[in-house]
Amino acid sequence: MSKFYTKLTSRLQKFIEAQKIFFVATAPISGRINLSPKGMDSFRVVNENRVLWLNVTGSGNETAAHLLENDRITMMFCAFEGAPNILRLYGKGKEIKEGDASWNELITLFPETPGTRQIFDITIDSAQTSCGMSIPFMEYKGERNQLNDWATAQGKEGIAQYWQDKNQTSIDGLPTNILE
Template sequence: MSKFYTKITSRLQKFIEAQKIFFVATAPNSGRINLSPKGMDSFRVMSENRVLWLNVTGSGNETAAHLLENERITIMFCSFDKAPNILRLYGKGKEIKEGDENWNDLIQIFPEIPGTRQIFDITVDSAQTSCGMSIPFFDYKGERNDLNDWAAEQGKEGIANYWENKNQTSIDGLPTKILE
C-alpha cells in the first residue's frame, strides 16, 4: 500500500542512505521524458525537505535543460535486497554550477569526483513509499570506475570541450546553459 509524506522522515533517510542506485526523472513541457539511473556517492539528504545530487559529466544534460524550463523532478530509490520498498521524492530542482554563489560550500559535502558537472538542489514537496514486492533481488558487487577513469583522462580542458560539443542542448533542442 502506498503512503505519502510531506517530508523525508528519519526512516526514509536511512533507506535512501542504504541504496547504491537511484533513478532521476525529469521532463520538458513538451518532448521526451528523461529517466536515468545514478550511482556513486552523489546524493545527500540535507533536511526533511531538501536533498542535493552531485551530477557528473555524461552523454547528455537533460536534467539541466528540463529544470531550466519547469523545475519538476522525481527521484526514485528501490530496494534490491532485504525488505521490499520503493521511495519516490517529488519536488522542484535548480542547478548549481562551479562559480555560482553556493558552489564552494556545497561541493565540500561530496567526495572529489572527476568530471563533476553540477549539483542539483532539490526542494522535496512530497515523498511516496510503495511496496516493491515485485522488485527482484540483485547483489551489489561494487562501483564501476569507467566514468571516473574516462573523466580523469580527459582532464578539465577535455571535459570543457565535451560540454561544449555534447552537453549544450537536450535531445529535444532545449538549452542547458552549461557554459554560462
C-alpha cells in the same frame, strides 16, 4: 499499500542512504521525458525537505535543460536487498554550477569526483513509499570505474571541450546553459 509523506522522516533518510542506485526523471513542457539511473556517492539528504545530487559529465545534460524550463523532478529509490520498498521523491529542482554563490559550500558535501558537472538542489514537496514486492533481489558487487577513468583522462580542458561539443542542448534541442 502506498503512503505519502510531507517530509523525509529519519526512516526514509536511512533507507536513501543505504541505496547504491537511484533514478531521476524530468520532463520539458513539450518533448521527451528523461529517466536515468544514477550511482556513485552522489546523493545527500540535507534536511527533511531538501536533497542534493552531484551530477557528473555524461552523454547528455537533459536534467539541466528540463529544470531550466520546468523545475519538476522525481527521484526513485528501490530496495534490491532486505525488506521490499520503493520510495519516490517529488520536488522542484535547480542547478548549481561551479562559480554560483552556494557552490563552494555544497561541493564539500561530496567526495572529489572527476568530471563533476553540477549539483542539483531539490526541495521535496512530497515523498511516497510503495510495497516494492515485485522488485527482484540484486547483489551489489561494487562501483564501475569507467566514467571516472574517462573523466580523469580527459582532464579539465577535455571535459570543457566535451561540454562544448555534447552538453549544450538536450536531445530535443533545449538549451542547458552549461557554459554560462
